[in-house]
Amino acid sequence: MLDHEKVAIHTGRRSRLPVIVAVHSTALGPAAGGLRLWHYPDWRDGLTDALRLSAAMTSKFAVAGLPSGGGKAVVALPEGLELDAERRRDVLHDVADAIASFGGAYATGPDVGTGPDDMAVIGEITSHVFCRPAHLGGSGDSSPHTAQGTLAALRAVSRRLYGTASLAGRSLAVVGLGRVGAGLARLLAAEGAALTVTDVDPDKRSTADELDAVWRSPDEILAANVDILVPAALGSVLTRQIVAELRCRAVVGPANNQLATLDVADLLHHRDIIWVPDHVASSGGVINAISTELHHVSADEAHARVRAIEDTVDDLLDTAQRCGQTPAQAASELAMRRLRAVSAPVGTP
Ligand code: PHE
Incomplete structure:
Protein backbone atom coordinates (compact mmCIF):
# COMPACT_ATOMS: atom_id res chain seq x y z
CA MET A 1 0.00 0.00 0.00
CA MET A 57 11.37 12.61 7.57
CA THR A 58 7.75 12.58 8.80
CA SER A 59 8.88 10.78 11.96
CA LYS A 60 11.92 13.03 12.26
CA PHE A 61 9.79 16.17 12.43
CA ALA A 62 7.08 14.63 14.58
CA VAL A 63 9.55 13.45 17.23
CA ALA A 64 11.42 16.78 17.08
CA GLY A 65 8.11 18.55 17.73
CA LEU A 66 8.40 20.67 14.56
CA PRO A 67 5.39 21.65 12.43
CA SER A 68 6.77 20.23 9.18
CA PRO A 133 24.76 29.88 1.49
CA ALA A 134 24.44 32.69 4.03
CA HIS A 135 25.10 35.46 1.47
CA LEU A 136 21.98 34.32 -0.37
CA GLY A 137 19.89 34.40 2.78
CA GLY A 138 20.04 30.72 3.66
CA SER A 139 21.29 29.00 6.81
CA GLY A 140 24.21 27.39 4.95
CA ASP A 141 25.72 23.98 5.54
CA SER A 142 23.48 21.86 7.75
CA SER A 143 26.09 19.18 8.44
CA PRO A 144 27.77 20.82 11.48
CA HIS A 145 24.33 21.02 13.11
CA THR A 146 23.55 17.41 12.25
CA ALA A 147 26.88 16.46 13.87
CA GLN A 148 26.03 18.50 16.99
CA GLY A 149 22.66 16.78 17.18
CA THR A 150 24.23 13.33 17.00
CA LEU A 151 26.67 14.38 19.72
CA ALA A 152 23.68 15.36 21.88
CA ALA A 153 22.11 11.93 21.30
CA LEU A 154 25.44 10.28 22.16
CA ARG A 155 25.57 12.21 25.45
CA ALA A 156 22.18 10.89 26.50
CA VAL A 157 23.25 7.33 25.71
CA SER A 158 26.57 7.76 27.49
CA ARG A 159 24.78 8.99 30.60
CA ARG A 160 22.51 5.96 30.49
CA LEU A 161 25.35 3.45 30.03
CA TYR A 162 28.21 5.04 31.95
CA GLY A 163 26.62 7.63 34.22
CA THR A 164 28.27 10.59 32.49
CA ALA A 165 27.38 12.66 29.43
CA SER A 166 31.07 13.18 28.68
CA LEU A 167 32.54 11.11 25.85
CA ALA A 168 36.12 11.59 27.03
CA GLY A 169 37.86 8.22 27.11
CA ARG A 170 34.97 6.40 25.40
CA SER A 171 35.76 4.33 22.34
CA LEU A 172 33.65 5.02 19.26
CA ALA A 173 33.71 3.67 15.71
CA VAL A 174 32.60 6.22 13.11
CA VAL A 175 31.47 4.61 9.85
CA GLY A 176 31.73 7.20 7.09
CA LEU A 177 33.75 10.42 6.97
CA GLY A 178 31.52 12.54 4.75
CA ARG A 179 30.55 16.05 5.80
CA VAL A 180 28.60 14.92 8.87
CA GLY A 181 30.76 11.93 9.83
CA ALA A 182 34.05 13.85 9.63
CA GLY A 183 32.58 16.80 11.56
CA LEU A 184 31.29 14.49 14.26
CA ALA A 185 34.61 12.64 14.45
CA ARG A 186 36.33 16.01 15.00
CA LEU A 187 33.94 16.92 17.83
CA LEU A 188 34.50 13.54 19.45
CA ALA A 189 38.28 13.73 19.10
CA ALA A 190 38.25 17.22 20.63
CA GLU A 191 36.38 15.78 23.60
CA GLY A 192 38.99 13.08 24.12
CA ALA A 193 37.19 10.05 22.69
CA ALA A 194 39.23 7.16 21.24
CA LEU A 195 38.22 6.82 17.62
CA THR A 196 38.19 4.06 15.04
CA VAL A 197 37.04 5.27 11.62
CA THR A 198 36.44 4.18 8.05
CA ASP A 199 35.20 5.38 4.69
CA VAL A 200 34.68 3.80 1.29
CA ASP A 201 37.02 6.50 -0.05
CA PRO A 202 40.60 5.55 0.92
CA ASP A 203 41.65 9.21 0.61
CA LYS A 204 39.76 9.89 3.84
CA ARG A 205 42.59 8.12 5.64
CA SER A 206 44.22 11.52 6.01
CA THR A 207 41.31 12.58 8.24
CA ALA A 208 41.96 9.51 10.38
CA ASP A 209 45.63 10.46 10.72
CA GLU A 210 44.75 14.03 11.56
CA LEU A 211 42.48 12.85 14.38
CA ASP A 212 44.85 10.16 15.63
CA ALA A 213 42.14 7.64 14.85
CA VAL A 214 42.61 3.97 14.02
CA TRP A 215 41.62 3.18 10.40
CA ARG A 216 39.67 -0.01 9.64
CA SER A 217 38.15 -1.25 6.41
CA PRO A 218 34.39 -0.65 6.02
CA ASP A 219 33.80 -4.41 6.43
CA GLU A 220 35.83 -4.80 9.59
CA ILE A 221 34.69 -1.76 11.48
CA LEU A 222 31.13 -2.87 12.19
CA ALA A 223 32.34 -5.65 14.47
CA ALA A 224 34.91 -3.44 16.21
CA ASN A 225 35.14 -3.86 19.97
CA VAL A 226 34.05 -0.33 20.96
CA ASP A 227 31.61 1.31 23.34
CA ILE A 228 29.46 2.91 20.65
CA LEU A 229 29.11 2.35 16.90
CA VAL A 230 28.29 5.49 14.89
CA PRO A 231 26.83 4.85 11.40
CA ALA A 232 27.42 8.01 9.38
CA ALA A 233 27.26 6.82 5.78
CA LEU A 234 24.52 5.34 3.60
CA GLY A 235 21.60 3.36 4.96
CA SER A 236 20.82 -0.32 5.59
CA VAL A 237 24.10 -1.06 7.45
CA LEU A 238 22.31 -2.88 10.24
CA THR A 239 21.39 -6.28 8.84
CA ARG A 240 20.40 -9.32 10.91
CA GLN A 241 23.80 -10.80 10.29
CA ILE A 242 25.73 -7.68 11.30
CA VAL A 243 23.73 -7.36 14.52
CA ALA A 244 24.88 -10.85 15.53
CA GLU A 245 28.48 -9.71 15.07
CA LEU A 246 28.32 -6.39 16.90
CA ARG A 247 30.54 -5.94 19.94
CA CYS A 248 29.37 -2.48 21.02
CA ARG A 249 26.88 -1.42 23.69
CA ALA A 250 25.04 1.13 21.58
CA VAL A 251 24.50 2.22 17.98
CA VAL A 252 23.92 5.95 17.56
CA GLY A 253 24.63 7.75 14.32
CA PRO A 254 23.46 10.33 11.80
CA ALA A 255 23.00 8.01 8.78
CA ASN A 256 19.40 7.86 7.60
CA ASN A 257 17.57 4.51 7.36
CA GLN A 258 20.16 2.40 9.18
CA LEU A 259 17.98 -0.70 9.57
CA ALA A 260 18.04 -3.12 6.65
CA THR A 261 14.72 -4.48 7.93
CA LEU A 262 12.51 -3.21 10.76
CA ASP A 263 12.90 -6.34 12.91
CA VAL A 264 16.57 -5.46 13.36
CA ALA A 265 15.53 -2.94 16.06
CA ASP A 266 14.16 -5.87 18.11
CA LEU A 267 17.29 -7.96 17.50
CA LEU A 268 19.42 -5.09 18.82
CA HIS A 269 17.19 -4.86 21.87
CA HIS A 270 17.53 -8.58 22.54
CA ARG A 271 21.29 -8.24 22.37
CA ASP A 272 21.02 -5.45 24.94
CA ILE A 273 22.42 -2.92 22.49
CA ILE A 274 20.81 0.53 22.68
CA TRP A 275 19.77 1.79 19.23
CA VAL A 276 18.74 5.41 18.98
CA PRO A 277 16.43 5.71 15.97
CA ASP A 278 18.32 7.36 13.12
CA HIS A 279 15.59 9.91 12.52
CA VAL A 280 16.24 11.23 16.04
CA ALA A 281 20.05 11.09 16.01
CA SER A 282 20.17 12.81 12.60
CA SER A 283 17.66 15.58 13.22
CA GLY A 284 20.07 18.41 14.15
CA GLY A 285 20.47 19.64 10.57
CA VAL A 286 16.80 20.09 9.79
CA ILE A 287 16.07 21.39 13.27
CA ASN A 288 18.59 24.20 12.76
CA ALA A 289 17.54 24.96 9.17
CA ILE A 290 13.82 25.04 9.85
CA SER A 291 14.18 26.92 13.13
CA THR A 292 16.24 29.71 11.58
CA GLU A 293 14.80 29.91 8.06
CA LEU A 294 11.13 29.19 8.74
CA HIS A 295 10.62 30.14 12.38
CA HIS A 296 13.19 32.96 12.33
CA VAL A 297 14.60 32.15 15.77
CA SER A 298 18.09 33.37 16.73
CA ALA A 299 21.15 31.20 16.12
CA ASP A 300 21.40 30.62 19.87
CA GLU A 301 17.82 29.44 20.12
CA ALA A 302 18.32 27.16 17.11
CA HIS A 303 21.42 25.66 18.72
CA ALA A 304 19.50 25.13 21.95
CA ARG A 305 16.85 23.25 19.97
CA VAL A 306 19.56 21.04 18.47
CA ARG A 307 21.08 20.40 21.91
CA ALA A 308 17.61 19.46 23.18
CA ILE A 309 17.97 16.22 21.19
CA GLU A 310 19.76 15.04 24.35
CA ASP A 311 16.53 15.48 26.35
CA THR A 312 14.47 13.86 23.61
CA VAL A 313 16.73 10.79 23.67
CA ASP A 314 16.69 10.76 27.49
CA ASP A 315 12.90 10.71 27.43
CA LEU A 316 12.76 8.00 24.75
CA LEU A 317 15.16 5.77 26.69
CA ASP A 318 13.15 6.33 29.88
CA THR A 319 9.85 5.53 28.19
CA ALA A 320 11.32 2.48 26.47
CA GLN A 321 12.64 1.13 29.75
CA ARG A 322 9.44 1.86 31.65
CA CYS A 323 7.22 0.24 29.04
CA GLY A 324 9.55 -2.63 28.11
CA GLN A 325 9.83 -1.28 24.56
CA THR A 326 12.65 -0.56 22.17
CA PRO A 327 13.59 3.11 21.80
CA ALA A 328 12.35 2.73 18.20
CA GLN A 329 8.88 1.75 19.43
CA ALA A 330 8.85 4.60 21.92
CA ALA A 331 9.80 7.04 19.14
CA SER A 332 7.24 5.71 16.72
CA GLU A 333 4.47 5.92 19.34
CA LEU A 334 5.45 9.50 20.11
CA ALA A 335 5.40 10.35 16.40
CA MET A 336 2.02 8.65 15.94
CA ARG A 337 0.55 10.55 18.90
CA ARG A 338 1.69 13.86 17.47
CA LEU A 339 0.41 13.02 14.01
CA ARG A 340 -2.91 11.83 15.35
CA ALA A 341 -3.31 14.95 17.48
CA VAL A 342 -3.35 17.14 14.37
CA SER A 343 -5.52 14.89 12.26
CA ALA A 344 -8.15 14.38 14.96
CA PRO A 345 -11.15 16.67 14.50
CA VAL A 346 -11.43 19.35 17.19
CA GLY A 347 -13.37 18.04 20.18
CA THR A 348 -12.46 14.37 19.82
CA PRO A 349 -11.06 13.01 23.07
N1 PHE B 1 19.56 15.70 4.88
C1 PHE B 1 18.70 16.31 5.83
C2 PHE B 1 18.05 15.23 6.68
O1 PHE B 1 18.00 14.08 6.33
C3 PHE B 1 17.64 17.06 5.11
C4 PHE B 1 17.56 18.52 5.31
C5 PHE B 1 18.53 19.29 5.90
C6 PHE B 1 16.40 19.12 4.91
C7 PHE B 1 18.33 20.61 6.10
C8 PHE B 1 16.19 20.46 5.10
C9 PHE B 1 17.18 21.20 5.68
O2 PHE B 1 17.55 15.51 7.75
Whole structure:
Protein backbone atom coordinates (compact mmCIF):
# COMPACT_ATOMS: atom_id res chain seq x y z
CA MET A 1 0.00 0.00 0.00
CA LEU A 2 1.25 3.44 -0.85
CA ASP A 3 1.00 5.57 2.23
CA HIS A 4 2.49 8.67 0.68
CA GLU A 5 0.43 11.72 -0.14
CA LYS A 6 2.07 12.40 -3.45
CA VAL A 7 4.97 11.04 -5.44
CA ALA A 8 6.18 12.63 -8.66
CA ILE A 9 8.58 11.03 -11.10
CA HIS A 10 9.83 13.27 -13.86
CA THR A 11 12.29 12.76 -16.64
CA GLY A 12 14.24 15.99 -16.29
CA ARG A 13 13.53 18.27 -19.24
CA ARG A 14 17.17 19.38 -19.43
CA SER A 15 19.13 16.44 -18.02
CA ARG A 16 16.88 13.56 -19.15
CA LEU A 17 17.60 11.99 -15.75
CA PRO A 18 14.96 10.56 -13.39
CA VAL A 19 13.92 13.14 -10.78
CA ILE A 20 11.80 11.78 -7.94
CA VAL A 21 9.98 13.83 -5.31
CA ALA A 22 8.12 11.95 -2.58
CA VAL A 23 5.89 13.74 -0.11
CA HIS A 24 4.97 11.32 2.64
CA SER A 25 2.87 13.56 4.84
CA THR A 26 1.91 17.20 5.24
CA ALA A 27 -0.22 16.53 8.33
CA LEU A 28 2.07 18.60 10.57
CA GLY A 29 2.94 21.21 7.94
CA PRO A 30 4.53 21.62 4.51
CA ALA A 31 6.95 18.80 3.82
CA ALA A 32 10.72 19.19 3.92
CA GLY A 33 13.59 16.81 3.31
CA GLY A 34 16.86 16.77 1.50
CA LEU A 35 17.84 16.11 -2.10
CA ARG A 36 19.86 12.96 -2.60
CA LEU A 37 21.97 12.93 -5.75
CA TRP A 38 23.29 9.42 -5.88
CA HIS A 39 24.06 6.45 -8.07
CA TYR A 40 21.58 3.58 -8.22
CA PRO A 41 21.64 0.38 -10.28
CA ASP A 42 18.12 1.25 -11.47
CA TRP A 43 16.01 4.40 -11.05
CA ARG A 44 13.42 2.27 -9.26
CA ASP A 45 15.96 1.76 -6.46
CA GLY A 46 16.06 5.55 -6.18
CA LEU A 47 12.27 5.55 -5.92
CA THR A 48 12.41 2.97 -3.11
CA ASP A 49 14.96 5.15 -1.33
CA ALA A 50 12.80 8.27 -1.76
CA LEU A 51 9.75 6.49 -0.35
CA ARG A 52 11.60 5.24 2.73
CA LEU A 53 13.54 8.43 3.33
CA SER A 54 10.48 10.67 3.04
CA ALA A 55 8.54 8.54 5.54
CA ALA A 56 11.50 8.81 7.92
CA MET A 57 11.37 12.61 7.57
CA THR A 58 7.75 12.58 8.80
CA SER A 59 8.88 10.78 11.96
CA LYS A 60 11.92 13.03 12.26
CA PHE A 61 9.79 16.17 12.43
CA ALA A 62 7.08 14.63 14.58
CA VAL A 63 9.55 13.45 17.23
CA ALA A 64 11.42 16.78 17.08
CA GLY A 65 8.11 18.55 17.73
CA LEU A 66 8.40 20.67 14.56
CA PRO A 67 5.39 21.65 12.43
CA SER A 68 6.77 20.23 9.18
CA GLY A 69 5.91 17.21 7.09
CA GLY A 70 8.10 14.53 5.55
CA GLY A 71 9.40 14.56 2.00
CA LYS A 72 12.53 13.72 0.04
CA ALA A 73 13.89 14.18 -3.45
CA VAL A 74 16.14 11.73 -5.25
CA VAL A 75 17.93 12.02 -8.55
CA ALA A 76 18.84 8.49 -9.55
CA LEU A 77 22.12 8.69 -11.41
CA PRO A 78 23.01 5.67 -13.53
CA GLU A 79 26.09 3.84 -12.20
CA GLY A 80 29.30 5.37 -13.46
CA LEU A 81 27.79 8.68 -14.61
CA GLU A 82 29.81 11.66 -13.39
CA LEU A 83 28.18 15.06 -13.80
CA ASP A 84 30.22 17.95 -15.12
CA ALA A 85 29.34 21.44 -13.88
CA GLU A 86 26.93 22.21 -16.70
CA ARG A 87 25.05 18.92 -16.45
CA ARG A 88 24.85 19.32 -12.68
CA ARG A 89 23.16 22.70 -13.13
CA ASP A 90 20.71 21.11 -15.55
CA VAL A 91 19.88 18.38 -13.06
CA LEU A 92 19.42 20.89 -10.23
CA HIS A 93 17.15 23.06 -12.39
CA ASP A 94 15.11 19.97 -13.27
CA VAL A 95 14.79 19.22 -9.55
CA ALA A 96 13.75 22.83 -8.97
CA ASP A 97 10.97 22.48 -11.58
CA ALA A 98 9.73 19.35 -9.84
CA ILE A 99 9.75 21.12 -6.47
CA ALA A 100 7.93 24.12 -7.94
CA SER A 101 5.20 21.80 -9.21
CA PHE A 102 4.39 20.99 -5.58
CA GLY A 103 3.37 24.61 -5.01
CA GLY A 104 4.95 24.88 -1.55
CA ALA A 105 3.90 21.45 -0.25
CA TYR A 106 7.57 20.39 -0.41
CA ALA A 107 10.83 22.23 0.15
CA THR A 108 14.22 20.66 -0.26
CA GLY A 109 17.57 20.85 1.49
CA PRO A 110 20.95 19.16 1.24
CA ASP A 111 21.44 15.43 1.63
CA VAL A 112 23.90 12.78 0.46
CA GLY A 113 25.58 14.15 -2.68
CA THR A 114 24.38 17.76 -2.37
CA GLY A 115 25.37 20.87 -0.43
CA PRO A 116 24.66 24.60 -0.03
CA ASP A 117 25.99 25.55 -3.49
CA ASP A 118 23.53 23.14 -5.07
CA MET A 119 20.76 24.71 -3.00
CA ALA A 120 21.78 28.10 -4.43
CA VAL A 121 21.29 26.76 -7.96
CA ILE A 122 17.87 25.35 -7.07
CA GLY A 123 17.07 28.74 -5.53
CA GLU A 124 17.43 30.34 -8.97
CA ILE A 125 14.11 28.73 -9.88
CA THR A 126 12.19 28.11 -6.65
CA SER A 127 12.18 29.65 -3.18
CA HIS A 128 11.23 26.32 -1.60
CA VAL A 129 14.78 25.46 -0.64
CA PHE A 130 16.70 25.45 2.65
CA CYS A 131 20.40 25.78 3.43
CA ARG A 132 21.47 28.14 0.67
CA PRO A 133 24.76 29.88 1.49
CA ALA A 134 24.44 32.69 4.03
CA HIS A 135 25.10 35.46 1.47
CA LEU A 136 21.98 34.32 -0.37
CA GLY A 137 19.89 34.40 2.78
CA GLY A 138 20.04 30.72 3.66
CA SER A 139 21.29 29.00 6.81
CA GLY A 140 24.21 27.39 4.95
CA ASP A 141 25.72 23.98 5.54
CA SER A 142 23.48 21.86 7.75
CA SER A 143 26.09 19.18 8.44
CA PRO A 144 27.77 20.82 11.48
CA HIS A 145 24.33 21.02 13.11
CA THR A 146 23.55 17.41 12.25
CA ALA A 147 26.88 16.46 13.87
CA GLN A 148 26.03 18.50 16.99
CA GLY A 149 22.66 16.78 17.18
CA THR A 150 24.23 13.33 17.00
CA LEU A 151 26.67 14.38 19.72
CA ALA A 152 23.68 15.36 21.88
CA ALA A 153 22.11 11.93 21.30
CA LEU A 154 25.44 10.28 22.16
CA ARG A 155 25.57 12.21 25.45
CA ALA A 156 22.18 10.89 26.50
CA VAL A 157 23.25 7.33 25.71
CA SER A 158 26.57 7.76 27.49
CA ARG A 159 24.78 8.99 30.60
CA ARG A 160 22.51 5.96 30.49
CA LEU A 161 25.35 3.45 30.03
CA TYR A 162 28.21 5.04 31.95
CA GLY A 163 26.62 7.63 34.22
CA THR A 164 28.27 10.59 32.49
CA ALA A 165 27.38 12.66 29.43
CA SER A 166 31.07 13.18 28.68
CA LEU A 167 32.54 11.11 25.85
CA ALA A 168 36.12 11.59 27.03
CA GLY A 169 37.86 8.22 27.11
CA ARG A 170 34.97 6.40 25.40
CA SER A 171 35.76 4.33 22.34
CA LEU A 172 33.65 5.02 19.26
CA ALA A 173 33.71 3.67 15.71
CA VAL A 174 32.60 6.22 13.11
CA VAL A 175 31.47 4.61 9.85
CA GLY A 176 31.73 7.20 7.09
CA LEU A 177 33.75 10.42 6.97
CA GLY A 178 31.52 12.54 4.75
CA ARG A 179 30.55 16.05 5.80
CA VAL A 180 28.60 14.92 8.87
CA GLY A 181 30.76 11.93 9.83
CA ALA A 182 34.05 13.85 9.63
CA GLY A 183 32.58 16.80 11.56
CA LEU A 184 31.29 14.49 14.26
CA ALA A 185 34.61 12.64 14.45
CA ARG A 186 36.33 16.01 15.00
CA LEU A 187 33.94 16.92 17.83
CA LEU A 188 34.50 13.54 19.45
CA ALA A 189 38.28 13.73 19.10
CA ALA A 190 38.25 17.22 20.63
CA GLU A 191 36.38 15.78 23.60
CA GLY A 192 38.99 13.08 24.12
CA ALA A 193 37.19 10.05 22.69
CA ALA A 194 39.23 7.16 21.24
CA LEU A 195 38.22 6.82 17.62
CA THR A 196 38.19 4.06 15.04
CA VAL A 197 37.04 5.27 11.62
CA THR A 198 36.44 4.18 8.05
CA ASP A 199 35.20 5.38 4.69
CA VAL A 200 34.68 3.80 1.29
CA ASP A 201 37.02 6.50 -0.05
CA PRO A 202 40.60 5.55 0.92
CA ASP A 203 41.65 9.21 0.61
CA LYS A 204 39.76 9.89 3.84
CA ARG A 205 42.59 8.12 5.64
CA SER A 206 44.22 11.52 6.01
CA THR A 207 41.31 12.58 8.24
CA ALA A 208 41.96 9.51 10.38
CA ASP A 209 45.63 10.46 10.72
CA GLU A 210 44.75 14.03 11.56
CA LEU A 211 42.48 12.85 14.38
CA ASP A 212 44.85 10.16 15.63
CA ALA A 213 42.14 7.64 14.85
CA VAL A 214 42.61 3.97 14.02
CA TRP A 215 41.62 3.18 10.40
CA ARG A 216 39.67 -0.01 9.64
CA SER A 217 38.15 -1.25 6.41
CA PRO A 218 34.39 -0.65 6.02
CA ASP A 219 33.80 -4.41 6.43
CA GLU A 220 35.83 -4.80 9.59
CA ILE A 221 34.69 -1.76 11.48
CA LEU A 222 31.13 -2.87 12.19
CA ALA A 223 32.34 -5.65 14.47
CA ALA A 224 34.91 -3.44 16.21
CA ASN A 225 35.14 -3.86 19.97
CA VAL A 226 34.05 -0.33 20.96
CA ASP A 227 31.61 1.31 23.34
CA ILE A 228 29.46 2.91 20.65
CA LEU A 229 29.11 2.35 16.90
CA VAL A 230 28.29 5.49 14.89
CA PRO A 231 26.83 4.85 11.40
CA ALA A 232 27.42 8.01 9.38
CA ALA A 233 27.26 6.82 5.78
CA LEU A 234 24.52 5.34 3.60
CA GLY A 235 21.60 3.36 4.96
CA SER A 236 20.82 -0.32 5.59
CA VAL A 237 24.10 -1.06 7.45
CA LEU A 238 22.31 -2.88 10.24
CA THR A 239 21.39 -6.28 8.84
CA ARG A 240 20.40 -9.32 10.91
CA GLN A 241 23.80 -10.80 10.29
CA ILE A 242 25.73 -7.68 11.30
CA VAL A 243 23.73 -7.36 14.52
CA ALA A 244 24.88 -10.85 15.53
CA GLU A 245 28.48 -9.71 15.07
CA LEU A 246 28.32 -6.39 16.90
CA ARG A 247 30.54 -5.94 19.94
CA CYS A 248 29.37 -2.48 21.02
CA ARG A 249 26.88 -1.42 23.69
CA ALA A 250 25.04 1.13 21.58
CA VAL A 251 24.50 2.22 17.98
CA VAL A 252 23.92 5.95 17.56
CA GLY A 253 24.63 7.75 14.32
CA PRO A 254 23.46 10.33 11.80
CA ALA A 255 23.00 8.01 8.78
CA ASN A 256 19.40 7.86 7.60
CA ASN A 257 17.57 4.51 7.36
CA GLN A 258 20.16 2.40 9.18
CA LEU A 259 17.98 -0.70 9.57
CA ALA A 260 18.04 -3.12 6.65
CA THR A 261 14.72 -4.48 7.93
CA LEU A 262 12.51 -3.21 10.76
CA ASP A 263 12.90 -6.34 12.91
CA VAL A 264 16.57 -5.46 13.36
CA ALA A 265 15.53 -2.94 16.06
CA ASP A 266 14.16 -5.87 18.11
CA LEU A 267 17.29 -7.96 17.50
CA LEU A 268 19.42 -5.09 18.82
CA HIS A 269 17.19 -4.86 21.87
CA HIS A 270 17.53 -8.58 22.54
CA ARG A 271 21.29 -8.24 22.37
CA ASP A 272 21.02 -5.45 24.94
CA ILE A 273 22.42 -2.92 22.49
CA ILE A 274 20.81 0.53 22.68
CA TRP A 275 19.77 1.79 19.23
CA VAL A 276 18.74 5.41 18.98
CA PRO A 277 16.43 5.71 15.97
CA ASP A 278 18.32 7.36 13.12
CA HIS A 279 15.59 9.91 12.52
CA VAL A 280 16.24 11.23 16.04
CA ALA A 281 20.05 11.09 16.01
CA SER A 282 20.17 12.81 12.60
CA SER A 283 17.66 15.58 13.22
CA GLY A 284 20.07 18.41 14.15
CA GLY A 285 20.47 19.64 10.57
CA VAL A 286 16.80 20.09 9.79
CA ILE A 287 16.07 21.39 13.27
CA ASN A 288 18.59 24.20 12.76
CA ALA A 289 17.54 24.96 9.17
CA ILE A 290 13.82 25.04 9.85
CA SER A 291 14.18 26.92 13.13
CA THR A 292 16.24 29.71 11.58
CA GLU A 293 14.80 29.91 8.06
CA LEU A 294 11.13 29.19 8.74
CA HIS A 295 10.62 30.14 12.38
CA HIS A 296 13.19 32.96 12.33
CA VAL A 297 14.60 32.15 15.77
CA SER A 298 18.09 33.37 16.73
CA ALA A 299 21.15 31.20 16.12
CA ASP A 300 21.40 30.62 19.87
CA GLU A 301 17.82 29.44 20.12
CA ALA A 302 18.32 27.16 17.11
CA HIS A 303 21.42 25.66 18.72
CA ALA A 304 19.50 25.13 21.95
CA ARG A 305 16.85 23.25 19.97
CA VAL A 306 19.56 21.04 18.47
CA ARG A 307 21.08 20.40 21.91
CA ALA A 308 17.61 19.46 23.18
CA ILE A 309 17.97 16.22 21.19
CA GLU A 310 19.76 15.04 24.35
CA ASP A 311 16.53 15.48 26.35
CA THR A 312 14.47 13.86 23.61
CA VAL A 313 16.73 10.79 23.67
CA ASP A 314 16.69 10.76 27.49
CA ASP A 315 12.90 10.71 27.43
CA LEU A 316 12.76 8.00 24.75
CA LEU A 317 15.16 5.77 26.69
CA ASP A 318 13.15 6.33 29.88
CA THR A 319 9.85 5.53 28.19
CA ALA A 320 11.32 2.48 26.47
CA GLN A 321 12.64 1.13 29.75
CA ARG A 322 9.44 1.86 31.65
CA CYS A 323 7.22 0.24 29.04
CA GLY A 324 9.55 -2.63 28.11
CA GLN A 325 9.83 -1.28 24.56
CA THR A 326 12.65 -0.56 22.17
CA PRO A 327 13.59 3.11 21.80
CA ALA A 328 12.35 2.73 18.20
CA GLN A 329 8.88 1.75 19.43
CA ALA A 330 8.85 4.60 21.92
CA ALA A 331 9.80 7.04 19.14
CA SER A 332 7.24 5.71 16.72
CA GLU A 333 4.47 5.92 19.34
CA LEU A 334 5.45 9.50 20.11
CA ALA A 335 5.40 10.35 16.40
CA MET A 336 2.02 8.65 15.94
CA ARG A 337 0.55 10.55 18.90
CA ARG A 338 1.69 13.86 17.47
CA LEU A 339 0.41 13.02 14.01
CA ARG A 340 -2.91 11.83 15.35
CA ALA A 341 -3.31 14.95 17.48
CA VAL A 342 -3.35 17.14 14.37
CA SER A 343 -5.52 14.89 12.26
CA ALA A 344 -8.15 14.38 14.96
CA PRO A 345 -11.15 16.67 14.50
CA VAL A 346 -11.43 19.35 17.19
CA GLY A 347 -13.37 18.04 20.18
CA THR A 348 -12.46 14.37 19.82
CA PRO A 349 -11.06 13.01 23.07
N1 PHE B 1 19.56 15.70 4.88
C1 PHE B 1 18.70 16.31 5.83
C2 PHE B 1 18.05 15.23 6.68
O1 PHE B 1 18.00 14.08 6.33
C3 PHE B 1 17.64 17.06 5.11
C4 PHE B 1 17.56 18.52 5.31
C5 PHE B 1 18.53 19.29 5.90
C6 PHE B 1 16.40 19.12 4.91
C7 PHE B 1 18.33 20.61 6.10
C8 PHE B 1 16.19 20.46 5.10
C9 PHE B 1 17.18 21.20 5.68
O2 PHE B 1 17.55 15.51 7.75
